[in-house]
Amino acid sequence: MKARPGYFGLFGGRFVPETLVEPLRALTKAYAKARRDPSFNRELAAELRDFVGRPTPLTFARRLSAQLGLKLYLKREDLAHTGAHKINNTVGQALLAKRMKKTRLIAETGAGQHGVATAAAAARYGLSCTVFMGTEDMRRQAPNVDRMRLLGAEVVPVSAGTRTLKDATSEALRVWSATSSDTHYVLGSALGPHPYPTMVGDFQSVIGTEARRQVLAACGRLPWEVVACVGGGSNAIGIFSGFLKDKGVRLTGVEAGGRGIGSGLHAARFSGGRPGVLHGTYTYLLQDKHGQVRNTHSVSAGLDYPAVGPEHAQLRALGRARYVFATDAEAVAALKILCRLEGILPALESAHALAYVLRERRRLRKGSIVLVNLSGRGDKDMPALEPYL
Numbered sequence: 001m002k003a004r005p006g007y008f009g010l011f012g013g014r015f016v017p018e019t020l021v022e023p024l025r026a027l028t029k030a031y032a033k034a035r036r037d038p039s040f041n042r043e044l045a046a047e048l049r050d051f052v053g054r055p056t057p058l059t060f061a062r063r064l065s066a067q068l069g070l071k072l073y074l075k076r077e078d079l080a081h082t083g084a085h086k087i088n089n090t091v092g093q094a095l096l097a098k099r100m101k102k103t104r105l106i107a108e109t110g111a112g113q114h115g116v117a118t119a120a121a122a123a124r125y126g127l128s129c130t131v132f133m134g135t136e137d138m139r140r141q142a143p144n145v146d147r148m149r150l151l152g153a154e155v156v157p158v159s160a161g162t163r164t165l166k167d168a169t170s171e172a173l174r175v176w177s178a179t180s181s182d183t184h185y186v187l188g189s190a191l192g193p194h195p196y197p198t199m200v201g202d203f204q205s206v207i208g209t210e211a212r213r214q215v216l217a218a219c220g221r222l223p224w225e226v227v228a229c230v231g232g233g234s235n236a237i238g239i240f241s242g243f244l245k246d247k248g249v250r251l252t253g254v255e256a257g258g259r260g261i262g263s264g265l266h267a268a269r270f271s272g273g274r275p276g277v278l279h280g281t282y283t284y285l286l287q288d289k290h291g292q293v294r295n296t297h298s299v300s301a302g303l304d305y306p307a308v309g310p311e312h313a314q315l316r317a318l319g320r321a322r323y324v325f326a327t328d329a330e331a332v333a334a335l336k337i338l339c340r341l342e343g344i345l346p347a348l349e350s351a352h353a354l355a356y357v358l359r360e361r362r363r364l365r366k367g368s369i370v371l372v373n374l375s376g377r378g379d380k381d382m383p384a385l386e387p388y389l
């Protein structure tokens with residue numbers, strides 16, 4: 001059967017109101033054209049080098065590896081400009097928006113990391129910027145609200161629903177449908193209607209391309225396993241993409257187990273969800289028996305979203321990647337260990353990936369090479385960590 005454009009097997013698609021069909025079509029076309037244009041690819045590569053700071057290093061975690069009996073390597077997206085992988089995508093989309101002659105960017109944000117990365121790209125390319133953020137998140141992530149404003153963005157409070165990321169995303173889509181003639185919507189993860197999951201995945205694939213080359217240079221062979229945390233799924237798909245064709249490399253995504261699956265307070269879509277539609281895409285989703293979207297919980301705001309990117313749903317269906325979860329407590333413990341043993345304060349999101357490796361160490365063969373995507377730095381998490389110090 002021929003693959004349907006915009007679908008990953010059964011998953012993905014474009015389930016949107018009519019007002020969004022035309023803007024999404026135009027975006028799909030413009031993106032395909034830009035990707036075929038060597039001048040776009042040159043400009044993007046130069047900006048990733050000079051503005052974002054790529055390639056990010058691969059760090060051998062020497063002391064932790066000795067404790068675990070593994071060879072643990074960290075892909076250091078925490079060292080990318082603004083402190084996480086999000087900037088790889090916002091720079092790409094902002095350059096595309098400029099080509100499409102848009103003058104304004106809008107974005108949704110939860111923890112504020114994607115909002116900050118969008119505001120930084122907008123400032124660099126002379127675009128105006130509006131970021132939608134739930135009022136609950138604005139309260140929890142006040143320092144990032146100030147950072148966005150300092151970078152010239154307008155932050156619009158969203159007080160609908162649970163006043164978090166899901167509601168900010170709905171508002172951004174609604175505003176975009178009325179303003180798309182001069183506005184580009186910078187979606188922050190490998191989620192949403194076609195072409196976003198494909199486009200965001202492409203912009204993040206630089207992580208996997210670099211990491212594969214770096215591991216081969218350091219070890220002379222491929223890793224046994226590649227591990228990444230999964231919110232919407234963009235940092236995970238970014239690093240997985242470099243190894244998809246290497247059938248021997250195990251790919252593991254780690255979702256937020258919150259206070260445990262039994263508690264109902266989590267964001268583990270593959271452990272507690274089933275397929276449905278949210279924000280324009282058909283994918284695994286936390287929902288009640290009537291199909292109403294369920295509330296989620298995670299200590300890390302970046303993993304606290306009820307749906308997962310559709311490509312992950314397909315990778316799981318194909319058996320190419322596996323998905324597990326780590327709890328709040330396991331993530332905080334892993335964060336502390338990385339601080340003490342390696343001198344690196346990871347984002348709470350990234351600490352979920354690390355927590356899985358710590359838990360599984362006995363099941364891994366001694367000396368195995370394990371590659372963890374350190375998606376961001378943890379400075380933003382200081383307020384959230386306070387109760388654990």
Ligand SMILES: *Cc1c(COP(=O)(O)O)cnc(C)c1O
Nearest residue numbers: 231232233234235302349375376
């Ligand atoms: C936003 C964020 C995530 C989760 O988003 P993905 O699209 O799943 O990558 C993970 N880590 C950090 C540091 C983030 O800022």
